[in-house]
Amino acid sequence: MIFLTRKETFSAAHKLYREDWTQSKNEEVFGKCANPNWHGHNYELYVTVKGEPDPATSFVMNLSTLSDIIKENAVNRLDHMNINIDVDFMKGKIATTENLIVAIWQQIEPPIRAKKCILHCIRIQETEKNYLEYFGP
Amino acid sequence: MIFLTRKETFSAAHKLYREDWTQSKNEEVFGKCANPNWHGHNYELYVTVKGEPDPATSFVMNLSTLSDIIKENAVNRLDHMNINIDVDFMKGKIATTENLIVAIWQQIEPPIRAKKCILHCIRIQETEKNYLEYFGP
């Protein structure tokens, strides 16, 4: 079993808030991330798949196939977007990286599985000091 | 003469557009950066001052003084903000990094000069692939 990781990046705006909370309650909980006028980040997205190398190619997965899946199903729908407004798979959710990482898993796991590979882990680096990892449900 | 550089960071939202242009004209010129719902970045701000070391301390400038000037006059007014809406010194300007770098120079040059130091250069890294440098008017 070998683990293959591909990094892609996107830049997006968001804010952390709940519509059913007042602005002051949102600021109390989410701090400066609750700025109603939005802020943003350069996100780094690392996707790890695992598998036995294909006997014909010795590839776990073709990197351009993996990159295409990540771009079509996640990065192109997030890059230069507002996560709260523009991203259909984040509708109705707080725009935390926790919710984002689970939603990205749901988008990219089926097409990776369709290629006979196994999605192992997603990592999102939001700033140089913080990152999240998710290994699936 | 020795050159001292301090790095600080901020995360902000912005969009590139001119109010006197249509949305389609803005998108033609500014591409996906014209998304009306904003996007954002982790900005890295490098400030370089120059001078002869102080004979008493051998410092060009005390680093905590320099860091305080950058934070009070620039970073704290930009971090987790919307550059188009929230930042008084960017009002009425297109929110390009070119305009931002000149505006930050105008904010931090006087307090650096007041400390008998010389601002030499500002560098802003917007993404890992792009940065701007400005050496003053």
Place this chain on the structure above:
Amino acid sequence: MIFLTRKETFSAAHKLYREDWTQSKNEEVFGKCANPNWHGHNYELYVTVKGEPDPATSFVMNLSTLSDIIKENAVNRLDHMNINIDVDFMKGKIATTENLIVAIWQQIEPPIRAKKCILHCIRIQETEKNYLEYFGP
């Protein structure tokens, strides 16, 4: 289950030696790290906690709470210090990163648990070529 990692940094001096060994024995085992006049590093400290997101906020843990715990219990007691002399939780121990990582676990695990979170891993990067990871006793 989602894994959240926070990076903090500190700069410190240390040397590797055992008081019950001669200097030449220390140098034979620890090489240039046994220099009696000390040397030092910029340490990068990565702390990973894990948990289910809080239904109210979708946070695994509030990042500023996690950062405060790491600073109060570890970074502020190590930064610009001598690990052999100044750090109470390293007293009587060889100042290796192995001993440091276990000692930091003992300092920060109780306050993280008190916040209903689970400490999963500590990583210390001593130089760009070496790092250690510890997943607890």
Place this chain on the structure above:
Amino acid sequence: MIFLTRKETFSAAHKLYREDWTQSKNEEVFGKCANPNWHGHNYELYVTVKGEPDPATSFVMNLSTLSDIIKENAVNRLDHMNINIDVDFMKGKIATTENLIVAIWQQIEPPIRAKKCILHCIRIQETEKNYLEYFGP
């Protein structure tokens, strides 16, 4: 149990192709990596060993011993080499990173075991966007 990782680097040429395939078949499968005139990379090699710290030194493993094993058994045989032509332990294999990571495991695992340590993981970063991990057979 503590995990210790050492990073070493090497620069090498390779191409991806099977001798029993035509050039056009190789290009269809391996894309631009099948260029018959070779291309190359700066590879980053991370080797992770695990163990209980030695009671006498509190080291999991002496870093210079680990570095020497990696250099003698892998890096010195790969650095400034052609992976397809010059590297005996890659003879007859497609020069993918998947095959390389397994072959490096076979080279460095026995000498690490001879030092009473356990090889846990090898990671090879081929470009800033791709890396592989292998935890052994």
Place this chain on the structure above:
Amino acid sequence: MIFLTRKETFSAAHKLYREDWTQSKNEEVFGKCANPNWHGHNYELYVTVKGEPDPATSFVMNLSTLSDIIKENAVNRLDHMNINIDVDFMKGKIATTENLIVAIWQQIEPPIRAKKCILHCIRIQETEKNYLEYFGP
């Protein structure tokens, strides 16, 4: 005057040798870089242009225009290539980074000038320990 830098990357094979020298003379001068079977690198290419911001857009230069010029005239002709064999603008030259940086200047300076911009500097990072800069003839 503002300076704008764009980073692009390419991976390539090369060797350092002169055809009018023996292999042993080449190895004496160029060391392991003279391996007749080639080696390779991930090259980072930084291109800096300078100018007054355009009054209409406040751009020094449109980043996608700059990126396209670099890719069409340099990166696409170097990526996954053998610098000694495959790259027409390096024919007959020793494949040092010194010769490469001058040749890339000659390729990208005219199209940048055609866009009314000024090429200021090219930087090539060959490994994490070495880089070259060239400011033109």
Place this chain on the structure above:
Amino acid sequence: MIFLTRKETFSAAHKLYREDWTQSKNEEVFGKCANPNWHGHNYELYVTVKGEPDPATSFVMNLSTLSDIIKENAVNRLDHMNINIDVDFMKGKIATTENLIVAIWQQIEPPIRAKKCILHCIRIQETEKNYLEYFGP
């Protein structure tokens, strides 16, 4: 004229203080850097030389010659040392990076000149947030 930069690293201990000042005066001016028990850093040292490429090799300077000069005259005398105590060329000076960068210039400029090259710039990165540059007297 082409500019060639080589990066080397060293880890060292130091403190900032003047012997003719009281400890409280030292702490007032130098803050936590005045800790009498020392602290330390991983220093990154970048040395830039400039020149016309040699017609025979097209090298500005042979990289291994440059690396040897930096190691013999600076890095080997600083690595795993105490800058205040162990380094002869820093004796009697405050151990600021300003004094260090001028002293390193004095050590490495003569041997670089002896090789018919011109030392252009030294850069020392003390932490990821601070660096100094010096272009000579």
